[in-house]
Amino acid sequence: MSLLHALPLVIMYLVKTPFWLKRIYHNYHWDFTKKDKKLYLTFDDGPHPKVTTFVLEQLKRFDAKATFFCVGENVSLFPETFKQITDQGHAIGNHTYNHLNGWKTDTEVYLHNINKASTFISSSLFRPPYGRIRKEQGKALMSKGYQIIMWDVLSADFDQKLSPEKCLQNVIKNAVSGSIIVFHDSEKAFKNLYFALPKVLDYFSQKGFSFDAVKAVP
Numbered sequence: 001m002s003l004l005h006a007l008p009l010v011i012m013y014l015v016k017t018p019f020w021l022k023r024i025y026h027n028y029h030w031d032f033t034k035k036d037k038k039l040y041l042t043f044d045d046g047p048h049p050k051v052t053t054f055v056l057e058q059l060k061r062f063d064a065k066a067t068f069f070c071v072g073e074n075v076s077l078f079p080e081t082f083k084q085i086t087d088q089g090h091a092i093g094n095h096t097y098n099h100l101n102g103w104k105t106d107t108e109v110y111l112h113n114i115n116k117a118s119t120f121i122s123s124s125l126f127r128p129p130y131g132r133i134r135k136e137q138g139k140a141l142m143s144k145g146y147q148i149i150m151w152d153v154l155s156a157d158f159d160q161k162l163s164p165e166k167c168l169q170n171v172i173k174n175a176v177s178g179s180i181i182v183f184h185d186s187e188k189a190f191k192n193l194y195f196a197l198p199k200v201l202d203y204f205s206q207k208g209f210s211f212d213a214v215k216a217v218p
Contacts, residue, residue, distance in 0.1 A: 004008060004125065006169065011102065014154065015153065015154050015155075015156060015170045015174055016152070016153060016154075016174040017030055017150070017151060017152050017153075017154075018086070018115070019151050025144065025150070027138070027148070028134040028148040028150045029147060029148065029149045029150060029158050029180070029217065030150045030151065030152050030180065031178045031179055031180050032178040032180070032188055032214075033177075033178050034176065034177040034178040035178075036177060036178075036179070037177050037207075037208050037209045037210065038177060038178065038209065038210050038211070038212045039175055039177075039178075039179055039181060039204055039209050039210075039211050040066075040067065040178075040179065040180045040181065040211070040212060040213070040214050041064065041066040041067070041181050041183065041200075041211055042066065042067045042068070042069060042093075042127070042149070042151065042180060042181065042182055042183070042208070042214065043055055043066060043067070043068045043069070043183050043184060043185040043187040044069045044071075044095055044096065044127065044129070044182060044183070044184045044185070044186075045069075045071055045074070045129075045184050045186040045189075046068055046070055046071070046074055046081070046184075046185035046186065046210065047068065047070055047074055047075060047078045047081040047082045047084075047085060047185065048078065048081070048185055048186060048187065049078055049080075049081050050187075050190075051185045051186060051187060051189075051190050051193065052068070052078075052084070052085065052208050053081065053082050053084070054185075054186045054190075054193075055118075055183075055185050055193070056084055056088055056090075058197050058198050058201060059088075059090070059201070059211070060088065061198075061201070062201040062202070062211065063212070064201060064211035065089060065090055065091070065211060065212055065213040066090050066211060066213060066216040067090065067091040067092070067093055067125065067149075067213045068090055068091070068092050068185065069092075069094070069098065069125070069127040069149070069158065070082065070085075070093070070094070070095055070117075070120075070121055070128075071091040071095050071096065071098070071099050071117070071129075072094070072095075072096065072097035072098075072113075072116060072117030072118075072119070072120045072121060073098055073099075075117075075120040075121060076120055082120075089213075090213055091123070091125065091213035091214055092121055092122075092125070093121070093123050093125030093126060093127055093131065093149060094114055094117050094118055094123055094125065094126045094127075094146070095126075095127055095129060096110070096113050096114050096117055096128075096129055096156075097113045097114070097116040097117040098113060099129045100113050100129060101129060101130055102129075102130075102132045102133040102134050102137050103132045103133075103134060104132075104135075107134065107136050107137050107140065107156050110137050111137070111140055111141070114126065114141070114146075115196070116148055122143055124146055124147055124216050125146070125147055125149050125214060125216065126141055126148055126149065127144040127148070127149050127150070128148070131150060132164050133148070139174070147189070147216055147217060148197045148206075149180065149214055150180070151180045151181065151182045152174075152175075152176075152180050152181070153170070153171055153174045153175050153179050153180070153181045153182070154170070154181075154182050155170050155171050155181060155182055155183050155192070155193075155196060156165050156170055157183050157184055157189040157192035157193045157194075157196060158184050158186070158188055158192075159192075160188065160190045160191070162190060162192060163192075164192045164194075164195030164196055165195070167192040167193075167195070167196045168195065168196040168199050168200065171196065171200050171215040172200065172203055173201065175200075175204070177209075180214065181200075183196075183197060194199070
């Protein structure tokens with residue numbers, strides 16, 4: 001059993017990823033260099049016509065670039081919204097075709113699902129839904145050239161019991177130069193996202209930060 005498998009609640013609700021977890025899973029990407037005042041906003045589970053469009057509008061206001069880890073099925077349903085993401089210069093990543101939980105899915109089925117998503121999402125970046133991926137799944141993906149992008153800060157916007165203000169503070173109090181930050185462009189997260197995202201962009205812009213897309217690491 002992997003350590004990530006052994007921590008089903010902790011990994012979901014640790015707003016700040018601890019250094020020891022990053023060290024154990026050092027082949028995955030959790031953050032980037034702290035030398036530059038850059039943050040890496042990422043958005044999971046889209047595209048969604050309403051929510052993704054809102055996100056794109058906010059990013060444009062602040063001249064920010066981001067990375068969208070898209071669900072293949074949603075791309076097939078909303079191709080025009082997906083095209084808006086790429087047309088506006090943002091990066092994309094694979095988030096499986098059906099938002100599969102790697103811990104609960106046979107590896108062959110999991111890899112097939114990711115491959116199906118790749119027919120709609122041309123990217124070497126992959127993020128496992130829920131952050132749940134088995135060691136053998138990760139190894140197989142990396143052997144195929146995928147880079148597994150995790151996160152340094154979890155906004156927890158998906159948690160409908162969380163107040164929008166707390167979602168905002170999760171990011172403001174924990175993000176540092178190089179942080180990969182997770183939001184979700186989904187209906188479930190929209191209440192918290194709608195409040196927090198513009199304020200995160202404004203707060204860190206005033207602090208001199210820029211927002212960049214995740215790029216494949218050589």
